[in-house]
Amino acid sequence: MSAATGHRLAAARFARHAVLVVTSGLMLLPFVWMVSLSLKPPEEIFSSAWRLWPSTFYGAENYRAALAAVPLVRYLVNGVLVCAAIFALQILVNLPCAYALAKLRFRGRNTVFAAVLVGLLIPPQVLAIPLFVLFYAVGILDTYAALILPWTISVFGIFLMRQFFRTVPDDLIQAARLDGLSEFSIVWRVMMPVARPALVAFGIFSVVAHWNDLFWPLVVVHSEQLATPPLGALHFLNEEAGSDYGPLMAGSVLITAPLMLAFLFAQRRFIDGITLTGIKQR
Amino acid sequence: MVDAAAIRESRAIAQPAALPAPPYRAAASEANQAAALVSPAVMLMVVLLFGPTAAVVAISFTDWEFGAASARFIGHGNFSALIPDPVFWKALRNTLLYVAIVVPVCVGGGLVLALMIEANDRFRAFYRTAHFLPVMSTIVAMAVVWQTLLHPTIGLLNHGLHVFGLEGRNWLRDEGTVLFALALIGIWQNLGVALVLFIAGLKSIPRDLYHAADIDGADSSLDRFRTVTLPLLGPVTMFVLVMMAIRAFQVFETVRVLTKGGPNKASEVLLHLIYVESFEFLRTGHGAAVTVVYLAIVVGLTMLQAKVIEKRVHYA
Numbered sequence: 001m002s003a004a005t006g007h008r009l010a011a012a013r014f015a016r017h018a019v020l021v022v023t024s025g026l027m028l029l030p031f032v033w034m035v036s037l038s039l040k041p042p043e044e045i046f047s048s049a050w051r052l053w054p055s056t057f058y059g060a061e062n063y064r065a066a067l068a069a070v071p072l073v074r075y076l077v078n079g080v081l082v083c084a085a086i087f088a089l090q091i092l093v094n095l096p097c098a099y100a101l102a103k104l105r106f107r108g109r110n111t112v113f114a115a116v117l118v119g120l121l122i123p124p125q126v127l128a129i130p131l132f133v134l135f136y137a138v139g140i141l142d143t144y145a146a147l148i149l150p151w152t153i154s155v156f157g158i159f160l161m162r163q164f165f166r167t168v169p170d171d172l173i174q175a176a177r178l179d180g181l182s183e184f185s186i187v188w189r190v191m192m193p194v195a196r197p198a199l200v201a202f203g204i205f206s207v208v209a210h211w212n213d214l215f216w217p218l219v220v221v222h223s224e225q226l227a228t229p230p231l232g233a234l235h236f237l238n239e240e241a242g243s244d245y246g247p248l249m250a251g252s253v254l255i256t257a258p259l260m261l262a263f264l265f266a267q268r269r270f271i272d273g274i275t276l277t278g279i280k281q282r
Numbered sequence: 283m284v285d286a287a288a289i290r291e292s293r294a295i296a297q298p299a300a301l302p303a304p305p306y307r308a309a310a311s312e313a314n315q316a317a318a319l320v321s322p323a324v325m326l327m328v329v330l331l332f333g334p335t336a337a338v339v340a341i342s343f344t345d346w347e348f349g350a351a352s353a354r355f356i357g358h359g360n361f362s363a364l365i366p367d368p369v370f371w372k373a374l375r376n377t378l379l380y381v382a383i384v385v386p387v388c389v390g391g392g393l394v395l396a397l398m399i400e401a402n403d404r405f406r407a408f409y410r411t412a413h414f415l416p417v418m419s420t421i422v423a424m425a426v427v428w429q430t431l432l433h434p435t436i437g438l439l440n441h442g443l444h445v446f447g448l449e450g451r452n453w454l455r456d457e458g459t460v461l462f463a464l465a466l467i468g469i470w471q472n473l474g475v476a477l478v479l480f481i482a483g484l485k486s487i488p489r490d491l492y493h494a495a496d497i498d499g500a501d502s503s504l505d506r507f508r509t510v511t512l513p514l515l516g517p518v519t520m521f522v523l524v525m526m527a528i529r530a531f532q533v534f535e536t537v538r539v540l541t542k543g544g545p546n547k548a549s550e551v552l553l554h555l556i557y558v559e560s561f562e563f564l565r566t567g568h569g570a571a572v573t574v575v576y577l578a579i580v581v582g583l584t585m586l587q588a589k590v591i592e593k594r595v596h597y598a
Binding site for chain 2: 012013016017019020023024026027028029030031033034037045046050093094096097099100101104105106107109112115116119120121122123125126127128129130131132133134149150152153155158182183184187208211212214215218219229230231233234237245248249251252255256259260263264267270271
């Protein structure tokens with residue numbers, strides 16, 4: 001390699017890092033801005049000179065005001081409850097179906113699988129009107145059940161888990177049958193442990209989708225004490241009428257933090273989960 | 283890429299099961315047990331997925347409204363009512379414009395940044411995380427943050443413009459800029475998805491091909507890119523393109539939080555129109571008709587995606 005090429009390569013490397021540092025900075029800017037504003041007193045927020053770190057630390061006041069204005073902790077607990085219930089029920093409903101589709105022979109198998117593939121085409125917002133009417137008729141509007149039930153069936157979950165189950169060797173299943181396990185116990189005691197990587201990916205995808213969803217909670221929930229984090233953030237914004245920015249940013253930090261921290265702790269899994277499941281939003 | 287592999291494999295549905303045929307009685311018991319395993323999911327699929335989809339199509343052909351005791355079949359009435367409806371066309375036009383801005387920037391930017399990140403031997407994890415973080419964030423809360431970034435007086439954007447002696451605007455209240463402001467947020471929100479999909483795609487290119495290209499005399503990195511990377515990334519690019527389009531068509535949160543479709547419907551989009559018509563104005567038939575249009579667009583895009591993936595099998 002000549003010296004000239006070496007220089008050119010070094011220059012290219014420098015240019016790449018320069019561009020990436022700038023774009024990374026731009027992507028992170030809203031987060032930095034959010035935290036910065038959440039620590040500032042109003043007069044600094046409205047001052048024309050912008051500084052990263054507040055000259056008067058006002059974080060305690062802002063975060064206290066945010067927690068006093070709306071039940072933020074309640075929103076977060078609701079988010080955890082709803083997402084946990086959705087994922088648990090998704091496993092309960094969809095794993096057995098995925099196993100049967102992958103490993104058992106029965107009449108109608110191809111029909112069920114075709115239905116799963118067709119189901120993948122339907123975006124969830126399409127279901128809003130009829131499900132709203134149905135839940136009204138059943139009398140479960142404005143309950144946790146309304147937030148959870150529509151997502152118990154996940155054709156995407158069935159599809160993903162079926163694909164994974166197909167790669168599990170049949171010998172493993174035969175051995176379990178010889179040990180006297182029923183097909184039902186095979187799902188939980190043989191397949192589920194084996195499918196952990198796929199299950200984790202699906203879980204991350206499910207939790208991220210439902211933690212961040214606004215559309216459906218907005219349709220079915222009116223009581224503030226049932227609000228999930230996004231709906232709560234919307235309440236908060238309306239409550240504050242959009243001028244008390246310090247507490248508003250503090251609230252945004254508290255609402256965004258849980259998922260972000262989880263992501264930073266298990267990045268590889270999150271990115272795999274999104275890549276693996278990237279095909280579908282929900 | 284794992285997802286594509288999964289789908290490719292799904293194309294083997296029609297093939298017979300890999301298990302050896304069990305003896306007759308075992309087969310009957312297996313079928314019974316299979317029915318028990320499948321039926322909860324199938325029942326819920328009918329009640330919560332296919333039933334509602336059929337219902338929304340049916341409602342779109344009636345004059346039904348929430349709470350009304352009866353509904354009348356009015357044929358394509360709701361759909362022909364959309365044709366002279368300026369709000370519908372504005373929502374459709376805005377959605378398409380939003381998609382037309384967000385998708386190319388995310389796909390192009392995602393590809394270029396993925397190539398740059400993968401070409402480095404240091405800080406790759408940091409760059410990837412930084413670009414992916416917005417995907418994980420709760421967009422409703424971050425929309426509030428964007429509102430302050432774009433704020434006419436305290437916003438960082440206008441502060442920045444001021445430094446260069448430029449006049450800022452009230453980006454989210456100005457009919458001429460509101461959609462671009464939302465598209466900017468959309469790009470920020472979605473770029474990371476395209477980026478990680480491209481990184482996955484780049485990793486799946488066999489190293490041997492680069493050696494082969496070297497032997498064939500492709501000595502500059504541009505040559506290697508043109509002869510190896512680009513052709514092999516072509517199908518991935520198509521896949522990412524359609525996926526980003528589907529994501530972009532679902533724009534709702536930022537509109538709801540920041541503009542509610544305003545000012546003067548300048549940022550009205552399909553999903554938000556569906557929400558407002560169906561659940562605020564309770565014009566159910568009308569909302570259902572817009573829903574059917576939205577369904578048709580997303581189904582069309584997804585089928586296109588399936589076609590693309592099918593094609594990929596022949597490439598790879």
